[in-house]
Amino acid sequence: DVKVTQSSRYLVKRTGEKVFLECVQDMDHENMFWYRQDPGLGLRLIYFSYDVKMKEKGDIPEGYSVSREKKERFSLILESASTNQTSMYLCASTNHGGASYEQYFGPGTRLTVT
Amino acid sequence: AQSVSQHNHHVILSEAASLELGCNYSYGGTVNLFWYVQYPGQHLQLLLKYFSGDPLVKGIKGFEAEFIKSKFSFNLRKPSVQWSDTAEYFCAVSLSGAGSYQLTFGKGTKLSVIP
Numbered sequence: 001d002v003k004v005t006q007s008s009r010y011l012v013k014r015t016g017e018k019v020f021l022e023c024v025q026d027m028d029h030e031n032m033f034w035y036r037q038d039p040g041l042g043l044r045l046i047y048f049s050y051d052v053k054m055k056e057k058g059d060i061p062e063g064y065s066v067s068r069e070k071k072e073r074f075s076l077i078l079e080s081a082s083t084n085q086t087s088m089y090l091c092a093s094t095n096h097g098g099a100s101y102e103q104y105f106g107p108g109t110r111l112t113v114t
Numbered sequence: 115a116q117s118v119s120q121h122n123h124h125v126i127l128s129e130a131a132s133l134e135l136g137c138n139y140s141y142g143g144t145v146n147l148f149w150y151v152q153y154p155g156q157h158l159q160l161l162l163k164y165f166s167g168d169p170l171v172k173g174i175k176g177f178e179a180e181f182i183k184s185k186f187s188f189n190l191r192k193p194s195v196q197w198s199d200t201a202e203y204f205c206a207v208s209l210s211g212a213g214s215y216q217l218t219f220g221k222g223t224k225l226s227v228i229p
Contacts, residue, residue, distance in 0.1 A: 031215045033216075033217075035219075040123065040221060040222075041221055042120075042204060042219045042220055042221035042222045043158075043204065043206075043217075043219040044219075045216065045217075045218075048215070048216060050215065058216070090157075090158065092158075094215055101146055101163075101165075101208055101215055102148070102160050102163060103215075103217055105150075105157045105158040105159070106157060107156075107157045108157060
């Protein structure tokens, strides 16, 4: 059973703080993704990674960076948090190849920036 | 870039009513199509997916979806909804082919089922 875990369910940070969101998957998946979910906007891709130390920008990378030093772990970094980054952040993973490109999602981190 | 449109923002139905949620995508090539569901307080999970073959796909909990290539549509259906189907539903598309792992999501449709 695939498991994607995120370090926090709820997080409150102040404007200007550096914020780290951690994601770990236990299925040896090559690909990992960070999305933000906002009401009425659906899920929007921030960054993704298809291998260790590799990263690609998604649709809304501004204000974010990522790190993937180990295969199972993908971190999202907000260098200087702003109130417009208050959102639900979802991590997902999927494997290379095969017939299945299903993405498996973590429970989400609800971040509030005050 | 591909895009996904979900026609309804919020749908309210009584139990036992039939459900159809619309989804259209814009891309001329071969695509993979998905419906995900997010129950209140839970994480996103896959309802069903289409890659190839029979355009009518069946998923979990009695849901099905039909891929109509000529209409660029992948509508979700259920003949009789239950209160436990109250959730938010997301349609998503990825490009078919090697290295195509990126999903583009629609904005979601909230379904409220009244007992």
